[in-house]
Amino acid sequence: MPDDSAPKTGHEGHAFATRMSHAARPPIRSLGFVNPPVHRGSTVTAPSCQARMDNAKHRFDRVMTYGTQGGPTHYALEDVVAEIEGGTHCTITGTGLAAVAVPLLAFLKAGDRCLMSDSAYGPARSLAEGLMKGWGIETVFFDPCIDAAGLEALWTPNTKVLYLESPGSHTFEVQDVPALTAVAKKHGAVSMIDNTWGIHHFQPFRHGCDVSIQALTKYVGGHSDILLGSVTVNSRDHHLIVRGAASAMGHYASPDDCWLALRGVRTMPLRLAHQEESALIVAEWLAGRPEVLEVRHPALPGAPGHELWKRDFTGACSLFGIVLQPRYTEADAFRFVDSLKLFGIGASWGGYECLALPTNAMLGRAVSAPLPGQAIRLHIGLEEVADIIADLEQGLAKLAG
DSSP, X not given: OTTTTSOOOSOTTSXXXXXXXXXXXXXXXXXXXXXXXXXXXXXXXXXXXXXXXXXXTTGGGTOOOBGGGOOHHHHHHHHHHHXXXXXXXXXXXXXXXXXXXXXXXXXXOTTOEEEEETTOOHHHHHHIIIIIHHTTOEEXXXXXXXXXXXXXXXXXXXXXXXXXXXXXXXXXXXXXXXHHHHHHHHTTOEEEEEOSTTTTTXXXXXXXXXXXXXXXXXXXXXXXXXXXXXXXXXXXHHHHHHHHHHHHTTOOOOHHHHHHHHHHHHHHHHHHHHHHHHHHHHHHHHHTOTTEEEEEOTTSTTSTTHHHHHHHOSOOOSEEEEXXXXXXXXXXXXXXXXXXXXXXXXXXXXXXXXXXXXXXXXXXXXXXXXXXXXXXXXXXXXXXXXXXXXXHHHHHTTTTO
């Protein structure tokens, strides 16, 4: 499987679904419940004053000192995510956006420069253009389809972070991650990637990344009822920088949400596989519709970025986009989405349910080419695929008014 470089768990030879069933659980030949308990707490007591002082020196090494540094429930989820991502250390945050902010603020300071993909998650862009700019950190956005030479041309001595998102979660450009991270490595910079779309199917550290960000809210939680994020790294040095920044800024995740994420991860392999298959069927059907100009699904042959996806990914998730023919207006796109019976209208994805969202008005772009028509992002859930297609068909029939 693609994440065999994960920390040793005793199940390295097993398939992904088996590993997710057994990760961070008590041994199967032990007396007790199959699921670990929830550990809640704030105050941690020590056997002596000296022991408390000694423990504080190791607070980032899972020696409990105070509730904000985490406990056994956090550690269990960290181990599972590190295994999925193929890294060595993981820090859990309270939201996906927190998982974006923590490493950016950990590795950047006033006077530094960040190169960020123009297709990055909107709140990441807002952070860069707002707080980071106010703190004297410059962000330059680059075309997500840039090659190594183009990125090299943008490089300056104060460029310290390369921030990637592949595919972009609204416009679905696939980036040449190995080529771009090689440029960053040459200059001694840190490469970060929002890997939420590529969970399990893209191994960030095998492709040159130093930091991998996940919105665990999505496929790990799987039921649209928790908010969590993670920052995974592949070295102890990077772990201490990330963990130190998270601690300094007071980031913390509820152990109850961590426990729900642990429960969600048990079924994630099945959900991912089912939703991947359904999404491809729907994408192929949409590609044949006269109302649709483009289907932006990286796993669809002929779609933008498909060759890079085929080279670097082992599968796909259930999120993709369509671009309608140029004759359709924003009002037409809204009418289509409003008419759908099985698709909720809302942000996020990775849950069990179908979602649809018009995206043109939400996009902030600096250098990317504009979309050639009205774009709609679709998340395909666990509903029967024939019902999903029937719903989209009746919606498309309403496009013309």
